[in-house]
Amino acid sequence: MDEFGLIQVYFAGAPAAQQGCGLDHRQALGIGDDAAVLAPIPQGQQLVVTTDSLVENRHYLADVDPTALGHKALAVSLSDLAAMGAKPWAFTLNLHLRGIRKPWLEAFSKGLNALALEHGMSLVGGDTVSVQAEEAVVVTAMGLVPLGQALLRDGLQPGDELWVSGSLGDGVYALKHKPRAKKLLWPQPRLALGQALREQQLAHAAIDISDGLASELGHLLERSQARARGTGLTAHVHLQSLSQCLGPELQAAVNRNELDLQQACLLAARSGDEYELLFAAPLAARPAIEALALQLDLRLTPIGRVDLTNACPTGQPASNDMAQSRWYGLDGHPLSLSQDALAGFNHFQPPAGQET
Amino acid sequence: MDEFGLIQVYFAGAPAAQQGCGLDHRQALGIGDDAAVLAPIPQGQQLVVTTDSLVENRHYLADVDPTALGHKALAVSLSDLAAMGAKPWAFTLNLHLRGIRKPWLEAFSKGLNALALEHGMSLVGGDTVSVQAEEAVVVTAMGLVPLGQALLRDGLQPGDELWVSGSLGDGVYALKHKPRAKKLLWPQPRLALGQALREQQLAHAAIDISDGLASELGHLLERSQARARGTGLTAHVHLQSLSQCLGPELQAAVNRNELDLQQACLLAARSGDEYELLFAAPLAARPAIEALALQLDLRLTPIGRVDLTNACPTGQPASNDMAQSRWYGLDGHPLSLSQDALAGFNHFQPPAGQET
Numbered sequence: 001m002d003e004f005g006l007i008q009v010y011f012a013g014a015p016a017a018q019q020g021c022g023l024d025h026r027q028a029l030g031i032g033d034d035a036a037v038l039a040p041i042p043q044g045q046q047l048v049v050t051t052d053s054l055v056e057n058r059h060y061l062a063d064v065d066p067t068a069l070g071h072k073a074l075a076v077s078l079s080d081l082a083a084m085g086a087k088p089w090a091f092t093l094n095l096h097l098r099g100i101r102k103p104w105l106e107a108f109s110k111g112l113n114a115l116a117l118e119h120g121m122s123l124v125g126g127d128t129v130s131v132q133a134e135e136a137v138v139v140t141a142m143g144l145v146p147l148g149q150a151l152l153r154d155g156l157q158p159g160d161e162l163w164v165s166g167s168l169g170d171g172v173y174a175l176k177h178k179p180r181a182k183k184l185l186w187p188q189p190r191l192a193l194g195q196a197l198r199e200q201q202l203a204h205a206a207i208d209i210s211d212g213l214a215s216e217l218g219h220l221l222e223r224s225q226a227r228a229r230g231t232g233l234t235a236h237v238h239l240q241s242l243s244q245c246l247g248p249e250l251q252a253a254v255n256r257n258e259l260d261l262q263q264a265c266l267l268a269a270r271s272g273d274e275y276e277l278l279f280a281a282p283l284a285a286r287p288a289i290e291a292l293a294l295q296l297d298l299r300l301t302p303i304g305r306v307d308l309t310n311a312c313p314t315g316q317p318a319s320n321d322m323a324q325s326r327w328y329g330l331d332g333h334p335l336s337l338s339q340d341a342l343a344g345f346n347h348f349q350p351p352a353g354q355e356t
Numbered sequence: 357m358d359e360f361g362l363i364q365v366y367f368a369g370a371p372a373a374q375q376g377c378g379l380d381h382r383q384a385l386g387i388g389d390d391a392a393v394l395a396p397i398p399q400g401q402q403l404v405v406t407t408d409s410l411v412e413n414r415h416y417l418a419d420v421d422p423t424a425l426g427h428k429a430l431a432v433s434l435s436d437l438a439a440m441g442a443k444p445w446a447f448t449l450n451l452h453l454r455g456i457r458k459p460w461l462e463a464f465s466k467g468l469n470a471l472a473l474e475h476g477m478s479l480v481g482g483d484t485v486s487v488q489a490e491e492a493v494v495v496t497a498m499g500l501v502p503l504g505q506a507l508l509r510d511g512l513q514p515g516d517e518l519w520v521s522g523s524l525g526d527g528v529y530a531l532k533h534k535p536r537a538k539k540l541l542w543p544q545p546r547l548a549l550g551q552a553l554r555e556q557q558l559a560h561a562a563i564d565i566s567d568g569l570a571s572e573l574g575h576l577l578e579r580s581q582a583r584a585r586g587t588g589l590t591a592h593v594h595l596q597s598l599s600q601c602l603g604p605e606l607q608a609a610v611n612r613n614e615l616d617l618q619q620a621c622l623l624a625a626r627s628g629d630e631y632e633l634l635f636a637a638p639l640a641a642r643p644a645i646e647a648l649a650l651q652l653d654l655r656l657t658p659i660g661r662v663d664l665t666n667a668c669p670t671g672q673p674a675s676n677d678m679a680q681s682r683w684y685g686l687d688g689h690p691l692s693l694s695q696d697a698l699a700g701f702n703h704f705q706p707p708a709g710q711e712t
Contacts, residue, residue: 032509033440033506033508033510033579034436034437034440034509034562034563034564035404035405035406035436035437035442035497035499036404036405036406037403037404037440037501037506037508038402038403038404040401040402040503041396041397041402043399045396046393046395046396046397047393047394047397047403048391048392048393048394049391049392049394049446049448049480049481049498050390050391050481051448051450051481051482051494052483053450053452053483053485053494055452055485055486055487057488058485058487059485080390080391081391084389084390084391084393086391090405092406092407092496094409094450096409096411096492124405125405125407126407127407127408127409129409129411129415129492130411130414131411131414131489131492132413132489132490133487133488133489133490134488134489136485136487138407138409138483138494140407140496142405145393147396150389150391152393153389154389207390208390223389
């Protein structure tokens, strides 16, 4: 396997965001040396880094369209950058392949390069190794944010509204019924949304929905609770509101009476691999967020709010585990759900018990 | 697999180089959000990035000491940073594991964290996924260099001397005869050397010896030739000089008459996974390089020099492929070697023909 040749042929055509910036190659050098030398980061900006591994038969099927896989491999990391309000900058790529299949590589690089170009990212390095069994793709992505302005998970405040971008649930539904559904294959990371929320200082906290809405909400609460200390936070989520942002496949299934609306909403709350953002914003930001939805032509749905735990409707005293979510059914009454009922569901990831 | 818990338990103890720099968490945040937020890069510095995949049964044996593997996983990337003259800064870690084995993780993280601490690096992110077959470890490392001062591969100039750090060949010899030889398991990346060469502006070009000296020399020539255009570069390498930096295991085997010195030198020239640097420096830099060797307590051996191709001793005219290496035997006469005789030899990598 001639790794160097492989990278040159398939990936060197990826856009070099760092080129054309008036630097000589000693100041900005991509693939082909022991390491990449990146153009200097503009003053007042800082680096945001995320890495994701996609493993065959776990995160994608062996017969996936390689162009779609190339897209997805980068989209997963871009969705993390979106949740930070970061601007994509550069990335590295590790390919663990059973062998060199030229048509596969051509298709894979096409999907990857197109998404990189769309977001002005440079491929600055990589490694290609040969494996015997499962293939894997690893992307490590770097983005930039103005110093101290990254959107974090831990800023949730009492009184915040909870918002979800786009629609949820088509992933999990499609896997079962239409495994080649488009959204699953061509996820669009919400970079414009994340950057706008940060620039306009609309959101207190944000997270990307990769493990399912309910799980991610748990992460927001835990992280924010850890910072708040002593004050309990409760998130109240209304299925009635969530029903406004069901994916079209899932909505169609409800319309055909294949499942009832409440089931569909709970499915949407568990569905992972969604590439949407969950964010928290003060009530006062609602008009600006609605304007942003129009501007971006992207559905943004308020699905609930955050309160102090001691102000929660059940009157229950704050426990040690003071960060909690309460879910309300379509009739407005609190649901009593087991933890499992809202546990994250990852499309290609078998439940732990099924692993071999 | 609870990835978040796993990272917290085993790796969050890794040193946070970015902590204690007077920044609040919004300006420097490690593991636990959608992405890491890195402390601002000091002005006048730029980022250097490299990534390496280690795959079980290919780059390490399944029964490797996990502490040694943790060390090696980071050392591979640090060796690349060393070759750029970069100062280590931060890294991400992807673990592709068949399952969570606590003693293994404890040992692995011990080796990794110790090397990270030694070089003041922060683990700033990662991903842990479950695989069915071969395990793999991916490290993406970031370092810093002053703007425009990275040591590149393409600066080779006629008249340069070629130098090798440390000793060569024990890797390939040990694999066959003593598969647990220390150097193979605990490689020491030559960071102090790389940084000193850069700071003192001693070297025109440098590369890390991961595919074998002969291969890496080929890379230096190719890259430099591409920049030089029109002028042919020839590297002249003397086995007599190379015999001064054989690894102790290899030298001992020669002393025991298990192989002759010329064979040993050719083995050293092919041996990969060496974590040593090959660098080119003008003749005038020799006294400073010899002083550096003393200062770092590290053997630095001149093994040959670079000439214009049309000045090469055979009087052969410059061809299209004007970058070439000429090797001279212990008797000083040119060797006629097939390309294969000096092809890189990677310890755990079976030759292409043997792959299944």
